[in-house]
Each structure stands twice: as C-alpha cells, then as structure tokens.
Amino acid sequence: MEFKHYSVMKEECLQGLDIKPDGIYFDGTLGGAGHSYEILTRLTGCGKLIATDLDTDAIANAKKKLAEFDGKFELFNDNFKNIASVLDELNISQIDGILIDLGVSSYQLDNRERGFSYLSDDVRLDMRMDQNQGKSAWEVVNYYEKSKLAYIFSVYGEEKFAENIAKNICEKRKVKPIDTTGELVRIIDESIPYKFKQNGHPAKKVFQAIRIEVNEELDGLAECLKTMVKRLKKGGRLVVLTFHSLEDRIVKQTFKDLETDCICDKRFPICVCGKKREIKILTKKPIEASETEIKENSRSHSAKLRIIQKI
Numbered sequence: 001m002e003f004k005h006y007s008v009m010k011e012e013c014l015q016g017l018d019i020k021p022d023g024i025y026f027d028g029t030l031g032g033a034g035h036s037y038e039i040l041t042r043l044t045g046c047g048k049l050i051a052t053d054l055d056t057d058a059i060a061n062a063k064k065k066l067a068e069f070d071g072k073f074e075l076f077n078d079n080f081k082n083i084a085s086v087l088d089e090l091n092i093s094q095i096d097g098i099l100i101d102l103g104v105s106s107y108q109l110d111n112r113e114r115g116f117s118y119l120s121d122d123v124r125l126d127m128r129m130d131q132n133q134g135k136s137a138w139e140v141v142n143y144y145e146k147s148k149l150a151y152i153f154s155v156y157g158e159e160k161f162a163e164n165i166a167k168n169i170c171e172k173r174k175v176k177p178i179d180t181t182g183e184l185v186r187i188i189d190e191s192i193p194y195k196f197k198q199n200g201h202p203a204k205k206v207f208q209a210i211r212i213e214v215n216e217e218l219d220g221l222a223e224c225l226k227t228m229v230k231r232l233k234k235g236g237r238l239v240v241l242t243f244h245s246l247e248d249r250i251v252k253q254t255f256k257d258l259e260t261d262c263i264c265d266k267r268f269p270i271c272v273c274g275k276k277r278e279i280k281i282l283t284k285k286p287i288e289a290s291e292t293e294i295k296e297n298s299r300s301h302s303a304k305l306r307i308i309q310k311i
C-alpha cells in the first residue's frame with residue numbers, strides 16, 4: 001500500500017514555526033513527511049531537519065520522498081519523546097523549532113491490516129504504531145482485567161458505557177479470544193443502548209482508548225514538552241497539533257505552567273520558589289482547521305494547533 005497522509009493545517013504549522021533558512025528543526029511525528037518536505041524547501045545553507053517516527057513504513061517512505069534534500073536531514077526510527085537522546089546523538093544542544101502532530105497517520109488508519117480502524121472488517125486487532133513492540137490491541141482486549149479495560153475506555157475514550165463494554169468483552173473472551181476488529185465492534189455495538197448510537201460510530205471512543213493504551217500516547221507527554229522547551233534556542237518555536245481533548249488538555253496545561261512566573265503563596269513578601277517563566281504562548285485560543293480543509297479532509301475537524309515561543 002502506498003504511504004499517503006494528509007498533513008493537517010500544513011500552512012498554519014509552517015507559519016507557526018517561523019522557519020529560519022539556516023535553522024535546525026525537529027519533526028517529531030514524520031508520518032507521510034508532508035510537513036518535513038515543506039520545512040526542507042525553506043532551508044538553505046546550514047539548515048537541517050531531524051525527524052522521528054515509530055513506524056518503519058513512514059521512515060522508508062520519507063527516505064524516498066525527501067531524497068532530493070539528501071544531506072540536509074536525519075531520520076530516526078524512534079519516539080519523539082526521546083528527543084533529548086536523538087539530539088545528543090547528533091551532538092546538537094539546542095534547535096530553532098519543533099513540530100509534533102499527535103494524530104494517527106492516514107496511512108495507518110487506511111491500511112486495514114494495521115487494525116486501527118473500526119470501519120475495517122475482520123482484521124486482526126493490532127493498532128501498534130511501532131510494529132516491533134510486543135503489546136498490541138489483541139493483548140489489551142484479551143488479557144486486561146475488567147476494571148482496567150473499563151478505566152481506559154472511560155478515561156482515554158470518555159465512553160459512558162465503559163463498564164458494560166468491559167463486562168461484555170470479558171464474557172465473550174471466556175468462550176474464545178477476540179481476534180479481530182469486527183468482533184470487537186460487534187461487542188461494543190451490543191453493549192450500547194440504541195438511542196445513544198446516533199452521534200457517530202459506537203466503536204469510535206473505545207478504539208481511540210485502546211490505541212492510546214497500546215502506544216502509551218499520553219505517558220510522559222507533559223515531561224516531553226518541557227524537555228522540548230529546554231532544547232529550544234531563545235526565540236525558538238514549538239508547534240503542537242492535537243486531535244482529542246485528553247492530549248489537548250495536557251498540552252494546554254503544560255504550556256500554562258511553563259508560562260507562569262512564581263508559584264509562591266501570595267502572602268509571601270518575596271519569591272522563594274525561584275520559578276521563572278520560560279515561554280510565551282502565541283495562541284491564546286487554539287487554531288482550528290478551516291471549513292475548506294475540513295471538507296477536504298474530515299479527519300481535521302477535531303484538530304487544535306497550539307504554538308509557543310521560548311523567551
């Protein structure tokens with residue numbers, strides 16, 4: 001299958017990075033290399049791009065797509081949360097800009113064999129962004145105890161029928177393992193009262209929750225954002241695209257904390273905490289996709305773009 005990916009809010013992301021031709025930039029979520037390609041077209045001289053992705057298919061595709069810029073980029077099959085070790089390996093202390101797009105790539109969703117989509121028929125439960133990791137959606141669905149399943153459905157999926165879905169999964173797997181996306185969709189569908197199925201696909205929230213759990217998407221995100229800010233040069237930009245409320249909440253709160261100066265009790269006559277403001281938030285309200293873009297790509301409807309600058 002050809003690696004195709006629609007880069008959400010491409011122009012807004014590039015404007016947010018405020019690219020310097022001789023700067024060093026980090027694309028933490030390479031995907032279809034759409035953002036990376038556009039960054040590279042704006043770099044000259046000593047300009048350099050460093051990019052990471054967990055998906056080996058994305059890395060292989062990017063090597064071909066970015067071939068014309070040979071010598072100006074470095075690709076790593078790694079998690080963007082490991083930005084510090086990636087930069088250390090290249091002996092780079094600070095960079096000019098960072099972009100992370102926290103959505104699932106169109107290729108992963110559309111490649112039915114990857115098991116990300118609730119619209120696929122009976123394909124094996126997988127959902128791993130990194131195909132080399134051990135835990136997949138199959139292990140989560142078949143081995144997690146009921147309380148843990150209910151927790152991730154409720155917290156990561158914000159699914160109000162989490163308990164009932166978890167109970168029915170545990171009952172079904174007593175008879176035989178739940179092997180495919182289709183089997184799981186049918187269990188979810190049977191667990192939700194009809195009148196609550198009118199707004200979107202009944203399996204959407206549970207599939208999101210399992211995907212987040214499998215790929216540990218929220219684990220360490222706040223700390224990673226703080227590390228990214230430390231690795232930015234003064235005036236450098238961090239641009240973050242989110243696609244659901246949980247990750248956006250983490251990004252919003254982390255940026256708020258980084259922009260806050262002094263957290264001492266207001267009754268103290270002087271500051272004793274020593275906390276200093278590290279960033280300026282450039283998007284007081286997140287940027288959202290235009291109506292035109294949403295018509296072209298419905299997956300952009302939930303996207304939120306937040307931009308900060310290191311001070």
